[in-house]
Amino acid sequence: MEKRDLVSEEVVYELFSFIFWTLTIISLIKYASIVLKADDEGEGGTVALYSLLCRNAKVGLLPCDTSTNEVMLYEERSCSKMKTHSRARRAIEKHRICHYLILFLALFGSCMTIGDAVLTPALSVYSASSGVQRSLTDIFNDIYASSPRTQESVSKALKRYVPIPSACVILVGLFMLQHYGTRKIGIMFAPIIAVWLLFAAAVGTYNIFYWDVKIICKISPLYIYQFIKNIDLARWRLLGSVILCVAGSEAMFADLGHFSKKSIKITFICLIYPLLLLGYAGQAAYISKNLKAPDSNHFSQSIPSHCRHLFIVLSLLSSAVGSQATITACFSIINQCLALNCFPRVKVIHTSKKIHGQIYIPDVNWLLTIFSLTVMLGFRDIVKIGNATALAIISGMLVTTSLMSLIIALYWEKNLMVSACFLVSFGFLEAAYLSACLLQFHKGAWYLVILLVVTMTIMLSWHYGTVKKYEFDLQNKVSTEWLIDISPGLGISRVPGIGFIYTDIVAGIPAFFSHFITNLPAFHQVLILVSFKSIPVPYVPESERYLIGRIGPKDCKIYRCIVRSGYCDHIRETGDFEEQIIRSIGEFISIEQNDIESMVSPDERMIVVGNSTLDGNALVALDEVDSSMGQTPVNNESQISPVDETLESSSRGNKRKKVRFMLPENSPKMQVSVRKELLELIEARESGSAYFLGQSHLVVRGGSNYLKRFLIMVYRFSEKNCRESPVALKIPHAALVEVGMVCTI
Structure with missing residues (x-):
């Protein structure tokens, strides 16, 4: 005063x-x-x-x-x-x-x-x-x-x-x-x-x-x-x-x-x-x-x-x-x-x-x-x-x-x-x-109103653009049956390795991946659809973070992984998400047959993994080895050929360590079908990984009002200048496949 x-x-x-x-x-x-x-x-x-x-x-x-x-x-x-x-x-x-x-x-x-x-x-x-x-x-x-x-x-x-x-x-x-x-x-x-x-x-x-x-x-x-x-x-x-x-x-x-x-x-x-x-x-x-x-x-x-x-x-x-x-x-x-x-x-x-x-x-x-x-x-x-x-x-x-x-x-x-x-x-x-x-508005308080308009516009436009993009993905997704039924008709071939598909939706196949398959009829031996879901809690315990499910019959080897996090979890600082997802899928395969009661989704069977005791019936992570040295572990059934990691090593340009997996030495309780599926997962992991990411570009439909155009314009500007990638994983550039989609709203 x-x-x-x-x-x-x-x-x-x-x-x-x-x-x-x-x-x-x-x-x-x-x-x-x-x-x-x-x-x-x-x-x-x-x-x-x-x-x-x-x-x-x-x-x-x-x-x-x-x-x-x-x-x-x-x-x-x-x-x-x-x-x-x-x-x-x-x-x-x-x-x-x-x-x-x-x-x-x-x-x-x-x-x-x-x-x-x-x-x-x-x-x-x-x-x-x-x-x-x-x-x-x-x-x-x-x-x-x-x-x-x-x-x-x-x-x-x-x-x-x-x-x-x-x-x-x-x-x-x-x-x-x-x-x-x-x-x-x-x-x-x-x-x-x-x-x-x-x-x-x-x-x-x-x-x-x-x-x-x-x-x-x-x-x-x-x-x-x-x-x-x-x-x-x-x-x-x-x-x-x-x-x-x-x-x-x-x-x-x-x-x-x-x-x-x-x-x-x-x-x-x-x-x-x-x-x-x-x-x-x-x-x-x-x-x-x-x-x-x-x-x-x-x-x-x-x-x-x-x-x-x-x-x-x-x-x-x-x-x-x-x-x-x-x-x-x-x-x-x-x-x-x-x-x-x-x-x-x-x-x-x-x-x-x-x-x-x-x-x-x-x-x-x-x-x-x-x-x-x-x-x-x-x-x-x-x-x-x-x-x-x-x-x-x-x-x-x-x-x-x-x-x-x-x-x-x-x-x-x-x-x-x-x-x-x-x-x-x-x-x-x-x-x-x-x-x-x-x-006192005319004596300095007006500056706060200007600051409020700027920050609120950024927040509302980002929320609006995110919601519209998500709604577009939901409306244009295809059913899982489409991916399974269309494969023989299009002559789709399965290539060695694991394909990680990052999507916001947690049911069905994202539109960008169906667009990719239609134009390039091939996908990997193992497909994992990964979704990161932030829920309104501060923290999600590590034992409750991964929700794993299977898409289609076992022969298709297509899985879904929902990674749940709270609004204070720092998952972006974790560089071993791929290893954690592989380990979670191995646990899912091991307990799927014996834990039918925990299936919570009627369409795709889902299990919260990370909190069960499997007595050695899941994948075992070996000590980290230097992948650039080409070292390959030798251990009974998990013995496989050396790893071809050209994509990953070229993206780094220097030594890069990678977690390797094998089956446990003594697993008499493991069923034959489970052992076979886990070996196929390990083999696909050793063959290399590719990461599919959809790049959706929002376009406003003709005749839309000025407010809608303005919000989308601010959203596109903010998205273009973001300092963080849309997914939490540290993806090697040489293994990243971005599929562009135009979202008309």
Whole structure:
């Protein structure tokens, strides 16, 4: 807020009362006590809330083949919890508009988190740099007290060369540190933020006793009543700045993937909350007695003169630390959106092997850097940046309140009155703050709207394009009988090796592969149709990840593999998917005959593999050997000819290790037919692999409306500039076969 807004002591007391109760109600009660309990197996944020709703009510709009719903992991876990007679659930599931509204809220909240990650670093760093400039100016004014002309020249030089340049350097340094990961950054930053909070609380305590001890009594709600009683447009605008006191509350919830729920709650309740109150109380005490002093509402001015040097150092360091939570929250939200097909593919680096949620996204990190620098250099005004930040904070909180009310009713299965009370109680307070922030729209808040339009357009267009492409694949797929029956008629020959066919559909044959066979009548000795399915759970255990089935009779040797993953699983970093799929199919072949009861699909028999004990009746992986050396293991029935790995070695240009398989030495329980099929699988594996990938190009049908054309245009641009491949496997280029298809929608 600006200096002229604080016209009397009473206004300062009233705003301090607002700060106290806002921090208590929103940060302490809502987030620390209630919202943190709504984690999705340790993950937080709006997307985590959305995934909980998808699992506990049929509101999902994400691409998913309904023919395999009965084997999806999230439905197995949630069906037992659902109340089939819940009127609220029936009403939400019945109306399609509710599904779109919930998805829009989740994406809107994600956009607000991204906006907060852009604005908060710029605000905190620029504010600290401005405080440093003020403190240095006061120091030099004391030194050159006898020379007013020197004071003026020094003041102008400091104002020109300290705030913006130092803020730019700190911002760039902050974002450059992100690739070290949350754990290493936390070890580095935790002592700094602890010292800063203690320093701010100590200064606040000093100001309370030095300027106005009675400030503690000003937390009375009577001051809020007095503020509302004398309300006018100018006083209402002041609330837009008050909401900045709870900045970081939404990031605290979104950061659950980086830190444990218990550690966040204990740290906030026992350390951050009381120290923040002391700091705000001290600053309010100082401002109330220094209304006529220039810049009295800036924290740096309330620092005692003998602590100015320590303040300069701590403020510069803590400005970077204060932005860390919003940056990591942004990484978490985008990673969740990636898995749910609501954000273009970008490279995600997992920085911790123990804590799965600790991630780093290089492309997003540098985009945040550019946008933060643009905001700071473009506005050069703390008040305008603060107005945009306040709007981002309160908008994200309103989304969380709305989704939490649904969580209370549908997931926690509380009475509708409890859900309504939560929505009204917190929603009314946040709506009031939102209206105050919107009054500052022309003073910087408009930038957030532009950022929202850009990010929301990208997310919606990617989701829309993904859904349309998936629907096209479903409508143009061919039956498995077509592949089996047409082979003799077309004279299709089977070539040695394994063909991996990557497709989004989990039933039938994808259109691009039927197009390929029609023009080139040949496919491999063993065919494996692989589908990667992300489901709305954080993690899928390795033992439940692979779902294997058979297509057609055994003689065809055609299998289907569905790889299921949660929105926080880092499957793209696994380079041995081919070996895992082969091992899973071997396990499927071994248990198929003896486990007919576990077949869960009526059309294609499917089994969840990875959790059974076969007593040596499946494939055995040999130690890794150097394929470029041409070493071949020798072991009774699995002895075969040397491997021809020309395709794989040429794609690497150097040594490449590959897992080899064989039958177990002692397997008396293995049936003859099973042994034969496993040997054929090993032989095909040794003959080499080829990978078929469909490249669908979306084309808008003539006469379509402008909005549809625009969304597809944005989708095609995003797809063209994606930094990650559409499938998780690291496919050798020499063995990759891309089949182009034109999808007219």
